[in-house]
Amino acid sequence: MDNRKEAPIGVFDSGVGGLTVVKEIMYQIPNEKVIYFGDTARVPYGNKTKETVTKYALQIVRFLKTQNVKAIVVACNTASAYALEEIEQEIDVPVIGVVKPGAKMAVESTKNGKIGVIGTRGTIGSETYTTYIRQLNPNVEVIGKECPLFVHLVEEGLWEDPVTEEIAKRYLMDLIDVGIDTLILGCTHYPMIRKTVQRIMGDGVRLVNPAYETARELKELLKGHDILNEQTPGLGTNMHRFFVSDAAERFQIFANSILKYGILSAKVIHVEEY
């Protein structure tokens, strides 16, 4: 009967960004096995429509179903913003996105009631962060700013670079003017450039990384459903598995720059067939 407890957690993202969430899961609930899927063939999701992102997310969830996952983490802000309900209808296991935990943490953090959100065109345009934040506290002002180039600058490795600094200044200017005291990093790629963002926003602004809070809430969710894995995995057992829709080699290189321990391999699957 304890079978469910030892089942893996399915985590997916449009590409490599969701690995920042995997990293937090590894820290906070190290007994859990992760099955990760990165949709590297169809990345990025940020500029696609709700219809397309939802279709892609449901294909991935159907693949994760075949892996017998006990819970699903939508480690992509755009997919969380657009498709969470549809995913919950598709599969009969607990589902958690990154938007709600991020919104909650920001509401707890703000003192002056002004929260900024940066993300892709899809995430910001959907106003999902705003909706969740207002549900928690209708008096909070939410200022969203789409930052479409950030994801590419991160993927090209320009984490500390004058070009990223310049682009960040342009994107963040409006948020500085408004005087926010809390800023949600509303895309899983952004923690990689958090130093640049912090420098531009100044020490008075707290950066919220939804990945951290998502792993924390995931733990509570697993406990609540009595499916938290209490077994420490044996040394040398292959705990985590990584799947992508294309370019496994590039994925591995990037993954190994984010995660503390090396990924041995990532397997390509044809996700559009699910």
Add this chain to the structure above:
Amino acid sequence: MDNRKEAPIGVFDSGVGGLTVVKEIMYQIPNEKVIYFGDTARVPYGNKTKETVTKYALQIVRFLKTQNVKAIVVACNTASAYALEEIEQEIDVPVIGVVKPGAKMAVESTKNGKIGVIGTRGTIGSETYTTYIRQLNPNVEVIGKECPLFVHLVEEGLWEDPVTEEIAKRYLMDLIDVGIDTLILGCTHYPMIRKTVQRIMGDGVRLVNPAYETARELKELLKGHDILNEQTPGLGTNMHRFFVSDAAERFQIFANSILKYGILSAKVIHVEEY
């Protein structure tokens, strides 16, 4: 029997970049009808593998088949570099890519025998330009340089911008050092930033835009097969049709910034079903 002459030409690209080729077709063979497909759901192709790009290209070609096209222009350097042969096997009409015409023009242009090529990771990694150029003249030296950020800078509208200038300087440095006298703009997005590239390379370097040469060769190809349309279309007849796999509205805005006359509408189709 003249039916074939009045059939449309199928043109496709991973997204909007191929419109620079459409623009040249409109100038050089204005009687021709174009059916354009932009794979906006799965853009960009530049970082994807040969296998995935080929699969996507064949789906698009099967869609264009249903539109009864008389010829196909692969207006995407990455797809031309990876999938031209497979496309020729898939459909029984003349097929032309942008790589071969671009290579030919560069060989005719160079005086010092040093040609540079800039493009996506896929285009440069495939070395297809190098192969074609060497077939034409084995003594020419070809220096390829992948410029993955250019496509995103163009799509975000930073055509004349200090950031684009800075990134371009980094990418082009090696090509300047080698002393090339001819540079192929090996991605259909690049003509939009040709001024920046020309400024950095200096007046001594000739920029080759394969879009121009492709339209010229297309005309010869149509003549050779006796399918050039000699009928001037009636005023007000809807000559060109545009299809995309996602986000038709954004596509229209971009298209109208490239093409001289306005696109009335673009239709979304589910290309993965072909």
